[in-house]
Amino acid sequence: GLRVCLVTPGHLSTNPRLVKEADTLVSHGARVSVVHGSYLPWAIDTDRRFATRGWRAVAVPFGPHCSRATWLQQGLAVRGARVASALHLPPSEHWLQRGFHPVAADLAVRAGAELADVYIGHNLAGLIGAAAAATRYGAMLGFDAEDDHVGELPDSARYRDERARRDDLASLIRRAQ
Numbered sequence: 001g002l003r004v005c006l007v008t009p010g011h012l013s014t015n016p017r018l019v020k021e022a023d024t025l026v027s028h029g030a031r032v033s034v035v036h037g038s039y040l041p042w043a044i045d046t047d048r049r050f051a052t053r054g055w056r057a058v059a060v061p062f063g064p065h066c067s068r069a070t071w072l073q074q075g076l077a078v079r080g081a082r083v084a085s086a087l088h089l090p091p092s093e094h095w096l097q098r099g100f101h102p103v104a105a106d107l108a109v110r111a112g113a114e115l116a117d118v119y120i121g122h123n124l125a126g127l128i129g130a131a132a133a134a135t136r137y138g139a140m141l142g143f144d145a146e147d148d149h150v151g152e153l154p155d156s157a158r159y160r161d162e163r164a165r166r167d168d169l170a171s172l173i174r175r176a177q
Helices: 016-027 041-052 068-086 093-100 104-112 123-137 157-176
Strands: 003-008 031-038 056-061 118-121 140-143
Touching: 003 016, 003 104, 003 123, 016 031, 031 041, 031 104, 041 056, 056 104, 068 157, 093 123, 104 123, 118 123, 123 140
Parallel strands: 003 031, 003 118, 031 056, 118 140
Antiparallel strands: none
């Protein structure tokens, strides 16, 4: 059957649309894995209820509940990448992954360990990992369009760097496909 990998920075328990998507794909014969972020103590407990579904969940920890070394490394990487962006250094996949979201690069690594025919990103941080894995395996790439939040930021000086990072990310993904 079709192998599908869904990638999201959020918890399963906070994304009912993704859970419904995974359940529907399984009901149509697909083998599904979901690579998701894990950072809220209450949601970590709640996510356990998805262990009996017909798909495999792969949690990727980030934030203050993971090891202190991981949390420090993630935070420093985000800050460093944002400084590189502010200095208008040429965008690279590594810096875009690190600077966009604390778990984006780790999601890309874990999604890359999931062999699939289709990778579907949820939220822009999930799209980074899905695109990297799809490129690695020559697979199809999808994106949950409801998670396209690029245009939500005001076109003002305050958000200039963040809008530029999102534009760089979109360009990098288009070039990779």
